[in-house]
Amino acid sequence: MPITTTVITGATSGIGKETAMALAKKDHAIYLLVRDTERGEALKQEIATATKNRNIYVVHCDLADLESVRNAAGILKSSLLGINVLINNAGGIFDERLESKDGFEMTFAVNHLGHFLLVQSLLPILEKGQARIINISSEAHRMAKPNFNDLQWVKRPYSSWKAYGTAKLFNIYFTRSLALKYGPKGISAFALHPGMVNTGFGAGLTGFGKTLMWLARPFMISAETGALTSVYLASAARIDTKSGKYFKNRHPAGTSAAATNEVGRDRLWELSMELIEPFLA
Template sequence: MPFTTTIITGATSGIGKETALALAKKEHAVYMLVRNIQKGEELRQYIISTTKNKHIYVIECDLADLESVRNAAGVLKSSLLGINILINNAGGIFAQRQESKNGNEMTFAVNHLGHFVLVQCLLPLLERGHARVINVSSEAHRMAKLNFKDINWLKRPYSAWYAYGTAKLFNIYFTRSLAVKYGSKGISAFALHPGLVNTSFGTDITGWGKWFLWLARPFMITPEAGAQTTIYLATATRIDAKSGKYFKNKRPAKTSSLATDEVKRNQLWDISMNLAGPFLV
């Protein structure tokens, strides 16, 4: 039987797929939380046939729908005694402003709030499994345009890249808050930059962002290479002392100065908890 129970969001493509495959090869029991069940089942069969690991599972979860997140957590709580690794990998950038089912700006919802609710719902399992929570952030956090009075981009011109950078900043805040608040309960947390990865990310972006991605394409790394820091954080021993850190290339790295702002980090926690509240009952 597999020793490590691992949950991963956004596993059906890109670095999520490579991460799920690599951890299955290491005999983790992998639970893939996916929006598209058909793609999830196809990937499940592929991983089983490739690795001979039969402990691969698919659970429907739409991070833009907090009720769906709560339901997915309910399935896990009814199936598992504990969780050892939670990889919050799913994310996205949206060319035009969109709203989630719960009325939140989509970049904020998918990259941060859905994962926030997932962690809160799974806390008993995470504590029982002395879990590592791994949040896939990005160097794009340095582009953040932080405005807690307009977190849903209603009062200012929407920018896909600034919204994405802000959400990636939130991943780092969330990581540090988890380490501070739940470290005494056996939970550790890590954020990471996967690198500039050649995936379908940002294909609908227009303007200067489209040209940037086009120019950067020859220098991008493969999804397999982009998954390496996530895999490292999920499997390395004796790294709990580095809980709360931001990693690049398997090593702790410096963040922007804004990412170290404790007051703003706590503000985000309070805002997120207020939005999550109705789905934590």
């Protein structure tokens, strides 16, 4: 049986780490796209020791630096004939408005735009691998009120949770666009809510955000449990007919009304393509 080649962003902790570990146990060849390569190498050794899987590789990729994303995609394209699974797992929430190296609002850059460029840059080998693209979204998408005239949060007061919710809505838009545009080329795409997971997520929050996370902690699930839907979507047979859908607990689930907005979905694609255009050459 051919080895399944899986690429995961943000795999050095939390559900990303548990997803990588679980898929390594299923004999996937795992490419860890990480910002901190020292932590990535440590995880590689941990996975190899735990699973006896030696097909674990580390590639530097900082989603807040589009040049880094382009370089990571170049390494993968020179190393692989095809990718079977791409899990866009990395993400984050920020207590104040920060900017990426390229001048984009950090929540938008890390949760959406970096992954958008990664997919566009990897399209040739995603097509060859008949890939499943899995985007980690969240029920936080329900609080989103996207403003396409101010994607970078410069014209209105910054809200960490609204910015995060908007980025998670964009993950769903992106998923549905991928399913529509690239489904005929053999690519399928899925979005998912992993659950309220007890990880380091939101560790940098202060004030109300910190209090909210503290109140929620007793109800949170483990990272291993939070990874179950990602692992399911990466490994289950015959789910391509559900491409474009949003999953919870390994089953398709409903979304907010805003997530079904085709105008917003298409506008996000158009603006994202404009923003990454300088990095596609």
